[in-house]
Amino acid sequence: MEKTILIVEDLLEEREKAKNIILNSGHNLLVAQDLDSGIRLMKAFSDVLFGVITDIHYQSTSTHRIDTEKPNGLALVALCVEKGIRVAVCSDIDGHFSKYLDIPLRVLQSHQNYSFGKIPVSKGFKDWGSMLKELLNL
Amino acid sequence: MRILVISPFDVKKLFSNPSKYNIVHVSPKNALRLFIKEPSDIVLAFAEYEGSDFNKAREALADIKNSAPEGVRIFRLGFSKEEKKDGETYLELPLSLLDDNLDKIFS
Numbered sequence: 001m002e003k004t005i006l007i008v009e010d011l012l013e014e015r016e017k018a019k020n021i022i023l024n025s026g027h028n029l030l031v032a033q034d035l036d037s038g039i040r041l042m043k044a045f046s047d048v049l050f051g052v053i054t055d056i057h058y059q060s061t062s063t064h065r066i067d068t069e070k071p072n073g074l075a076l077v078a079l080c081v082e083k084g085i086r087v088a089v090c091s092d093i094d095g096h097f098s099k100y101l102d103i104p105l106r107v108l109q110s111h112q113n114y115s116f117g118k119i120p121v122s123k124g125f126k127d128w129g130s131m132l133k134e135l136l137n138l
Numbered sequence: 139m140r141i142l143v144i145s146p147f148d149v150k151k152l153f154s155n156p157s158k159y160n161i162v163h164v165s166p167k168n169a170l171r172l173f174i175k176e177p178s179d180i181v182l183a184f185a186e187y188e189g190s191d192f193n194k195a196r197e198a199l200a201d202i203k204n205s206a207p208e209g210v211r212i213f214r215l216g217f218s219k220e221e222k223k224d225g226e227t228y229l230e231l232p233l234s235l236l237d238d239n240l241d242k243i244f245s
Contacts, residue, residue: 028174031204
């Protein structure tokens with residue numbers, strides 16, 4: 001049965017890869033490029049949203065004055081957890097620089113509102129196919 | 139060919155009656171929801187008017203551009219080509235009948 005998946009990714013090339021994989025899998029797709037759009041779509045489609053796959057580093061908005069170097073995706077992961085929405089992280093951050101993610105993700109996936117037990121993470125390169133598969137299995 | 143027309147007002151008079159196209163009219167608020175469930179070949183978005191739906195129309199257009207599968211043709215309808223943005227396909231209004239203009243675009 002088709003599911004509605006939201007992806008949040010700032011790079012056009014990666015968005016296209018993710019779109020092809022998710023649409024070819026027969027699912028409905030929502031795409032956002034920044035934190036604010038991601039939150040807006042997450043709220044607007046909360047009644048049908050199956051899950052979210054998000055990058056980590058992307059823009060917030062001009063009003064938030066947060067640049068692309070900041071891990072805005074972590075805020076989206078936290079919101080998904082708070083609202084009990086399945087979430088996976090798809091990032092190309094390498095092993096050394098991704099260390100800071102381990103603790104917040106471990107704490108978030110044990111949050112009482114998050115009943116899926118795991119927040120799948122792709123590091124090193126953006127493996128949208130694997131993250132989709134893992135999200136669908138949550 | 140299915141054409142999704144995003145507009146806060148009735149757009150029937152912009153098309154021949156009957157039209158050779160399958161025209162589906164939707165408000166800006168419901169546009170993305172309809173589009174992801176039933177993708178269209180062409181999206182025409184009227185996002186250049188004053189009113190409370192202005193931002194919703196622009197948002198809907200941006201969201202659909204982000205979420206659209208490859209091959210979907212997206213046009214913004216407006217009154218002045220000076221409003222056209224880079225990378226955007228723009229159809230200038232007023233038009234006699236949109237069908238005729240689409241025929242020219244597809245020819």
